[in-house]
Amino acid sequence: MTKIFRPAAVLAGLASIVWLAACATAPVQLDEKGLEAEAWELHARMLTVDTHCDTAMSMTRPNWDVGERHEPGKPGSGLIDLPRMKEGGLDALFFGCFVGQGPLTPEGYAQAKTRVLLMLDAVDKMCEKHPDLVTKATTPAEAYRIKKEGKRIAFIGIENGYAIGKDLSLVGQYAQRGVRYLTLVHSSDNDICASSTDRNHPSDWGLSDYGKQVVAECNRQGVMVDVSHMSEKAFYDVLKVTKTPIFASHSCCRAVCDNPRNLTDDQIRALAKNGGVLQMCFLSAYLKAPTPNAEREKALKELEAKYGPQRNVRNIQDEAQRTKARQEFQAIRQKYPDERAAVKDIVDHIDHIIKVVGVDYAGIGTDFDGGGGVADCADVSQMYRVTMEMLRRGYSDKDIQKIWGENVMRVLQKVIDGGRCPGLARGSFPPRRLVP
Ligand SMILES: [Zn+2]
Numbered sequence: 001m002t003k004i005f006r007p008a009a010v011l012a013g014l015a016s017i018v019w020l021a022a023c024a025t026a027p028v029q030l031d032e033k034g035l036e037a038e039a040w041e042l043h044a045r046m047l048t049v050d051t052h053c054d055t056a057m058s059m060t061r062p063n064w065d066v067g068e069r070h071e072p073g074k075p076g077s078g079l080i081d082l083p084r085m086k087e088g089g090l091d092a093l094f095f096g097c098f099v100g101q102g103p104l105t106p107e108g109y110a111q112a113k114t115r116v117l118l119m120l121d122a123v124d125k126m127c128e129k130h131p132d133l134v135t136k137a138t139t140p141a142e143a144y145r146i147k148k149e150g151k152r153i154a155f156i157g158i159e160n161g162y163a164i165g166k167d168l169s170l171v172g173q174y175a176q177r178g179v180r181y182l183t184l185v186h187s188s189d190n191d192i193c194a195s196s197t198d199r200n201h202p203s204d205w206g207l208s209d210y211g212k213q214v215v216a217e218c219n220r221q222g223v224m225v226d227v228s229h230m231s232e233k234a235f236y237d238v239l240k241v242t243k244t245p246i247f248a249s250h251s252c253c254r255a256v257c258d259n260p261r262n263l264t265d266d267q268i269r270a271l272a273k274n275g276g277v278l279q280m281c282f283l284s285a286y287l288k289a290p291t292p293n294a295e296r297e298k299a300l301k302e303l304e305a306k307y308g309p310q311r312n313v314r315n316i317q318d319e320a321q322r323t324k325a326r327q328e329f330q331a332i333r334q335k336y337p338d339e340r341a342a343v344k345d346i347v348d349h350i351d352h353i354i355k356v357v358g359v360d361y362a363g364i365g366t367d368f369d370g371g372g373g374v375a376d377c378a379d380v381s382q383m384y385r386v387t388m389e390m391l392r393r394g395y396s397d398k399d400i401q402k403i404w405g406e407n408v409m410r411v412l413q414k415v416i417d418g419g420r421c422p423g424l425a426r427g428s429f430p431p432r433r434l435v436p
Contacts, residue, residue, distance in 0.1 A: 030391070039387040043089035046401035047147050048383070049408055051181075051279045051363065052157065052228075052250035054370030055080045056095045059122035067130040072379045079368035079379040082126075082133045085152050088383035092143050092153035092405070094181065094249065095123050098370065099163045100315035101188045109165025116163045120177045123154055138178050139416060140409040157181035157226065157249060159370075161192040161214060171217040180412060181224035183249060184214065185234070187311050193234035196260040199309065207237035219243045222419030224412060227251075227271075228261070228281075228365075235267055244418035245274055245411045250281035250365035250372070252349045255356075259286050265356050272357035275414065277407045279365030280346050282372035287341035287349065296336035303328055311371075340375040347389045350403060359399045363408045 030038065058078050059066050069084060070077035085093065097119035102108040127136045134152040137143045146153045156177070161184040164170040171182065184190075189198045192211035207215070215238055218225045224247045227235050238246060248271070254262040263271065263278060271278060284290075300310065307313060307325040316322040353362040366372040368380055377385050390400050 032388075035388045035391050036384070038391055039384045040089065042387060042391075042397060042400060043384055046397075047092065047144060047405040047409065048090050049092040049094075049143070049153075049155075049364065049405040050090055050368070050380075050383070051094045051155075051247075051365035051408055052096050052159070052281070052370070053080055053093060053366060053368045053372070054096055054098045054159075055093075055368070056097050056119040056122055056156075058369060059095075059126060060118045065129075066126050067133055072381060077379075079373055081380075082130060082152050084379060084381040087381040088379075089387070090152075090380055090383045091147050092137065092155060094155040094157045094365075095119075096157050096159045096183075096249070096370070097163070097179075098159040098186075098314070100312075100317075101160060101162045101186055101190060102315070102317060104162075104191060106165070109162070109167070112160075112163045112165065113170065116158060116174065120156065120174070120179075123156055123178075127154060136178055138180055140413050143405075143409065155180055157183065157224075159183040159226075159229075159249075160186040160190070161211075162186070162190045164214070166191060166210070168213055168217050171214065171223060172221050175221040175223050179223060180415075181226045181247060181249060182214075182218055183226035183228055184211065184238070185230050187229065187309070187315075193237070194231035195229055196231050197229070197309075197311065198231075204231040204233040206231065206233035207241070211237070212241050215241050216243075219415075219418060220420050222416040224415045227276075228279075232264070232267065235263075236270065239270055239274055242274070244415045246271060246276040247408065247411050247415075248276070248278045248365075250279055250283075250367045250370075252281055252286045253278075253352045253356075256349050256352050257286055257288055257345075261286050268353060268356050268361070272361045275411070277361050277363050277411050278353060279363040279408065280349050282341075282346060282366040282368070282374050282377065284338075284341040284374060287345040287374065290338045293336050293338070296332065296338070299332045299336065300329075303332065314370075340373075342375045343377050343385050343389045346374065346377075346386060347393060350390070351393070354399075359402055360407055360410075362403050364404060 058064050066081050070081050097116050099112045099115055127134055134154050135146045136154045137146055143153045156179045158179055161182060184192045185195045187195055187197045189195050189201045192214050193207045194205050215225055219242060225238060225242055226249045227238055227246050228248045228251045252262045254264045310329050313325045316325055350362045387400060
C-alpha cells in the first residue's frame with residue numbers, strides 16, 4: 001500500500017519524527033505521537049460507527065448510568081459509556097438488544113419480547129436523560145447531522161431472531177421503535193435458521209421457510225439482515241432470498257483465524273457481490289487462535305460439564321447462577337491467561353478483506369460488553385488506536401473513513417431505500433461527506 005503524505009501530523013509531531021524524507025512531498029514515516037495526532041484529526045472529520053455491543057443489557061440495571069464515566073478495568077464498569085465513547089473517538093454505536101435463547105415456546109417468546117422492550121426503553125431513557133450527550137438515529141442522514149452537533153449517536157439492533165418468536169409483525173413493531181438490524185440467530189438454532197455453533201444440532205439445515213419470511217419482512221421494513229452467528233448454509237440461503245444487501249454485525253475472516261463464527265473467503269466474496277459489509281469483531285478467539293494449554297482445557301471442560309458451553313453462559317436464566325458461572329470461568333481465565341489478540345490482529349483481518357474483495361466491504365463491530373476487547377483496545381476509550389494502526393500501514397484517509405462508517409452507512413441506506421420503511425426518508429447516500 002502506498003504511504004500517504006500527512007501534513008497535519010508532520011506539524012503536530014515534528015519534534016519527535018524519527019525519519020523525514022528530504023523532499024517535502026515524499027512519504028513521511030510517523031512516530032506514535034504523529035500517528036495519534038493524525039488519527040484524532042481524522043476522527044474529528046469522519047463518522048465512526050461500531051455496529052455491535054451488548055451494553056443495552058447493563059442499561060436496564062437501575063443503578064448503572066451510561067451517561068457517567070466508569071473507570072476502565074474496575075468491576076462493574078463495563079466497556080462502554082458515553083463519556084468513554086467520546087474519549088475513544090467513537091461517534092455512533094448500534095446498541096444491541098441481546099436476547100439469550102430460552103425454550104422455543106410461546107412462554108419463551110413472550111419473555112424474550114419483554115426483555116427486548118426493556119432494552120428499547122433503556123435506550124430511549126438514555127437519550128431523554130442525556131439530550132446533550134446522545135441522540136437516537138435510524139438513518140445515515142440523521143447520524144451525519146448528530147455528528148455535526150458533536151453528540152454520540154445511538155442506533156439500535158436486536159441480536160437473536162428468537163426475540164420475534166413466531167410473530168412476524170414484531171419485525172415492523174421493533175422497526176418502529178428504531179431497530180435497524182436483526183441478527184437472525186445466536187449460538188443455538190432457532191425457528192429462523194441454524195447457528196454456526198450449535199453443538200446439539202451439528203447438521204446444518206440452513207434457513208427455514210419461516211426464516212425466508214423473516215428475511216422478506218426485514219427487507220420490507222428497512223431492517224438490515226445480520227448474518228453473524230449463522231451457519232454457512234443459512235448464510236447462502238439468506239443470499240438467495242434477500243432483496244437488499246446483507247450485513248455481518250460482528251464476525252471476522254476464517255482464513256485468518258479458523259473459528260466457525262468467522263466467514264470463509266467464499267462467503268466474503270458472496271457478501272461483496274451482494275453489496276454487503278463485514279464488521280470486524282474484537283473478540284480475541286475470533287481474531288487469533290489461542291495457544292494450546294492442556295491444564296486450562298481440562299479446567300474449562302470440567303466447568304462446561306457443570307454449566308454448558310462458556311459462550312452460552314449469558315443464556316442461563318437464573319441471575320445468581322449466571323453470575324456464579326461467569327465468576328468461575330473468569331477465575332480460570334485469570335489462572336491460565338492466554339495471550340490476547342491485539343489491534344494489529346484486527347487490522348490483519350481488515351487487510352485480508354481488502355485483499356480478497358476490496359476496501360468497500362469491511363467495517364467495525366466490537367462486541368464490547370459481549371466478550372469483545374483486545375489487549376491494546378480493551379474498552380471504547382481506546383478505539384482511536386485502530387485508526388493509528390491503519391495509518392501505520394499506510395491506509396488512505398478515504399479508505400479509513402469507509403471502514404469506520406461509510407461502508408455500513410451505504411448498506412443501511414440501501415436497505416432503507418429497498419424497504420417500505422414508514423416514516424423514514426429515502427435518499428441518496430452519502431447525504432453529506434464529512435471529508436471532501
Ligand atoms: Zn454475538
